[in-house]
Amino acid sequence: MAELTGRASGCSRGKGGSMHMYKKGFFGGNGIVGAQVPVGAGLALSSKYKGDGGVCIALYGDGAANQGQIFEAYNIAKLWHLPCIFVCENNGYGMGTSVDRASASVDYYTRGDYVPGIWVDGMDIVNVKEAMKFAINYCSSGNGPLVMDAATYRYSGHSMSDPGTSYRTREEIQEVRQTRDPIMLFKEKIVSSGLVTAEELKKIDGEVRKEVDEATKTAKMDKEIPLEELATDVYYNPIQKDIRGVSPDHKFTHQRLSTPFNAH
Numbered sequence: 001m002a003e004l005t006g007r008a009s010g011c012s013r014g015k016g017g018s019m020h021m022y023k024k025g026f027f028g029g030n031g032i033v034g035a036q037v038p039v040g041a042g043l044a045l046s047s048k049y050k051g052d053g054g055v056c057i058a059l060y061g062d063g064a065a066n067q068g069q070i071f072e073a074y075n076i077a078k079l080w081h082l083p084c085i086f087v088c089e090n091n092g093y094g095m096g097t098s099v100d101r102a103s104a105s106v107d108y109y110t111r112g113d114y115v116p117g118i119w120v121d122g123m124d125i126v127n128v129k130e131a132m133k134f135a136i137n138y139c140s141s142g143n144g145p146l147v148m149d150a151a152t153y154r155y156s157g158h159s160m161s162d163p164g165t166s167y168r169t170r171e172e173i174q175e176v177r178q179t180r181d182p183i184m185l186f187k188e189k190i191v192s193s194g195l196v197t198a199e200e201l202k203k204i205d206g207e208v209r210k211e212v213d214e215a216t217k218t219a220k221m222d223k224e225i226p227l228e229e230l231a232t233d234v235y236y237n238p239i240q241k242d243i244r245g246v247s248p249d250h251k252f253t254h255q256r257l258s259t260p261f262n263a264h
Helices: 036-050 068-079 124-141 170-179 182-192 198-220 227-231
Strands: 057-063 085-090 119-120 146-151 240-243 251-253
Touching: 036 057, 036 068, 068 085, 085 124, 119 124, 124 146, 124 182, 124 240, 182 198, 227 251
Parallel strands: 057 085, 085 146, 119 146
Antiparallel strands: 240 251
């Protein structure tokens, strides 16, 4: 929450926002559509090189599925048998364009060609869990990469500037909420199976809301970083210490604030 609101206690000290959250084992997103996918192939190469048994999960949306770099990543991952799961989060709309208007083939699990793929009901929690378990076992057994097409949906717009209702009807959104919502379906499944009671779930909901409220309060009370800190930790070991600001004459001096967890 602190990172989303640009605060100093954020995992990227407020400089990354929603696109660039980093933590050990989690390498965030990317400001370029689909660019995280070849990065994911590189992370899979790192795991194979080090022999640590790791499997990289590279996620992208249906809107990015036609980017050329994704197919380049498929190719090198298959060529080198990299342990990478390419997950297409297919919510049916790339920003405001439906998949049928953007893709000649909407069977994204087949788009890997020589990379095998599976289709998953992304609105079924158990289905996703079992599919991911299978995929990790497949990739970690030396079989190379796998493509996963997770059919899902988003209720809101793509971004703050997207109302989410100009390219689809409110009735469509409401129908999905009422018939396919993953939390609702999972709740019904575990209650009907006697795994939990409605009262226990209500208690969990209350605890989660409290945790979110406390995180929001903490984030709002935290300070933003000073302007000079924009030039910290841009590079690990920079040769040139000057970093350009908004103009050639406006420069910052690079500073080291912390040591990256993946430093060599």
